[in-house]
Amino acid sequence: MLVLQSLVLAAVFWVLANDHHRRAIDHQLTDDCTFFRLTPAEERAEELREKLDRDIHRDRFLALFDRDGRRIAGNVARLPDGAPTRESFVATITPTELPGKHSDDARVMICPLPDGTALLTGADLDDMEAALALVGRSLVLGLLPGLGVAILFGLVAGRRAARQVDAVRQLSERIIKGDLAQRLPVPPSPDSFGLLCAHINTMLDRIQLLVADVRGIGDDIAHQLRTPVTRLRARVERGIRDATDRDAAVAVLEGSLVDIDKLLGIVAALLRIRELEDHARRSRFAPVDLAALVEDAIDLHRPIAEDRGIVLVGATRRVPPVEGDASLLMEAVANLIDNAMKFGPAPGSVTISLTRQGSATLLTVADEGAGVPAAERTMVLQRFYRGRHDQAGVGLGLSLVKAIADLHGFTLRFATAGSAVSIVCGADATQGGHLD
Numbered sequence: 432m433l434v435l436q437s438l439v440l441a442a443v444f445w446v447l448a449n450d451h452h453r454r455a456i457d458h459q460l461t462d463d464c465t466f467f468r469l470t471p472a473e474e475r476a477e478e479l480r481e482k483l484d485r486d487i488h489r490d491r492f493l494a495l496f497d498r499d500g501r502r503i504a505g506n507v508a509r510l511p512d513g514a515p516t517r518e519s520f521v522a523t524i525t526p527t528e529l530p531g532k533h534s535d536d537a538r539v540m541i542c543p544l545p546d547g548t549a550l551l552t553g554a555d556l557d558d559m560e561a562a563l564a565l566v567g568r569s570l571v572l573g574l575l576p577g578l579g580v581a582i583l584f585g586l587v588a589g590r591r592a593a594r595q596v597d598a599v600r601q602l603s604e605r606i607i608k609g610d611l612a613q614r615l616p617v618p619p620s621p622d623s624f625g626l627l628c629a630h631i632n633t634m635l636d637r638i639q640l641l642v643a644d645v646r647g648i649g650d651d652i653a654h655q656l657r658t659p660v661t662r663l664r665a666r667v668e669r670g671i672r673d674a675t676d677r678d679a680a681v682a683v684l685e686g687s688l689v690d691i692d693k694l695l696g697i698v699a700a701l702l703r704i705r706e707l708e709d710h711a712r713r714s715r716f717a718p719v720d721l722a723a724l725v726e727d728a729i730d731l732h733r734p735i736a737e738d739r740g741i742v743l744v745g746a747t748r749r750v751p752p753v754e755g756d757a758s759l760l761m762e763a764v765a766n767l768i769d770n771a772m773k774f775g776p777a778p779g780s781v782t783i784s785l786t787r788q789g790s791a792t793l794l795t796v797a798d799e800g801a802g803v804p805a806a807e808r809t810m811v812l813q814r815f816y817r818g819r820h821d822q823a824g825v826g827l828g829l830s831l832v833k834a835i836a837d838l839h840g841f842t843l844r845f846a847t848a849g850s851a852v853s854i855v856c857g858a859d860a861t862q863g864g865h866l867d
Contacts, residue, residue, distance in 0.1 A: 433581030441570045448566045456538050456554045457519050463493065463552035464542035472546050476504040483528070492524060492537055492553035500549075507551050510541065524553065595624050599631070611639045663690040716839075718752040719760055721794060721856070725783050728764045732772070740778035743768070747785040750792045753856045755839045763835040766828045767796040767852055775800040775850065791857035802850030812843070 463482075470478050479493050483506055494505025502508060508525040519540045526535050539553030598615060605613045614635060615628035670683025729745045736743045764783070771781040775798025784795045812833045829843075832854075836843045842855040 433585065434578055437574055437577045437581060441574055445566065445570060449563060452559045452562065453519075453538070456559070457540075459554060460519055460538070460540040460552045464540060464550060467495075467550045468542070468544055472544075472548070475544075475548075475550075479504050488558075489529060490555035490558055492526065492539065492551065492555070494551045496549045496551065498547045503548065505551065507553070510549070510551060511539070521556065522553075524551075602631075606635070611635065611642060659690050659693050663687055663694075666690065715756050716754045717757070719755045719757045720752050721760075721785055721792060722747045722749055724757060724761055725764060725785060725794065728761060728768060729783060731765065732768050736772055736781065739772060741772050741775070742778075742780040744780055744782040745784075746782055748787075750785050750787060751857075753792065753839070755856075759835045759838070763832045763854060764794065764796070766832050767854075770828055770852075771796050771798040771850070774798070788855075791855050793853045793855055795851050795853040797846070797849060797851035800850045802848075802852075803845060 467475055483493055492507050494507035495503040496510055497503055500510050506526055506528040508527050511522040519538050521538050523534050524537055536556050537553040539551055542550045544550055602613050602615055614632045617629045618625050666686050725747050729743050733743055779799040781798045786793045812829050833843050836854055844853045844855055
């Protein structure tokens, strides 16, 4: 592109320079024609001689000819053959006042005068050709270094671009072969390609994390499903072998249904978490009254709590509504209450409160137990992690709560001491840390 641009500019400059010289000569010739048309016939020869005497460079041609083409005055012996009128043209003329020179190339114009005579006016092309030759040499001398620099820059830029593309291609080949740890080099002060490499590396980090999550989830699912499936198989096998009557067979089938329901619960919870992580339900968001939602959750769990000897305490206040999905938020609160009743001491109490902290709303569920140890607070949010194995469950409750909180842009926090777990809604939801 630089070479093409240089050549086009040179061509345009050459055309303009050539055209400028031609227009300057044409203007001069037209002035001569106008002048002699306005000059009386008896004075033309004298005026012509005066103009030639003032031409110290001997580069002008002026001559008067009668109707028959015979020269009356001037420094041109005869009219060129087939000469057009009213426009300039290049012709070979015969000068009469250039010693030793019998012909010369000139741009001339033949102008008919009112009395039937004709005026030949012209300009020698030697100076014009010399000027254009100088312009041509200047353009060549200026173009050669420019073209050299353009070609050198093109080669350097092309090689650099090729190396950059090759780096991405080689990285892609290694990734296709399964090496997800490869990354592109990013310079300390990255240019546009460096920024692209940084974005590609970030994308690869995310892909590697997702692949690791998929592998981990697959392993967890296989591990978690193996035990109930094995137990189900053993139960059915034992029932087939030992059942002697209808009642025994029904008992085996009922036990099998319990295991099947547990398996279906695991699958449903995993699908639920996946749906939430895809943010497929954000279109359903609407203002949600958290105080009414908490009261409904308490009323829903109060019969179960009474059967376990647990008192549900609601400490709510009116807070601004939040944008969200009411059914999902109810599911999150229900999971927190269920965990508190499951892992808190019985008899005891579970407190569900709504408070304000700055511009954020805290929905907190706390039991009277010690809570999750600090070392396990990150792990309990992972799928299938169970801090205590003496309680029923598969370790998906808090994972589901976190997925719901993430979908809404809220934060799940643990208290620095005690068992309180809070969903932080609002402007401070993205800030890290723990509750006091």
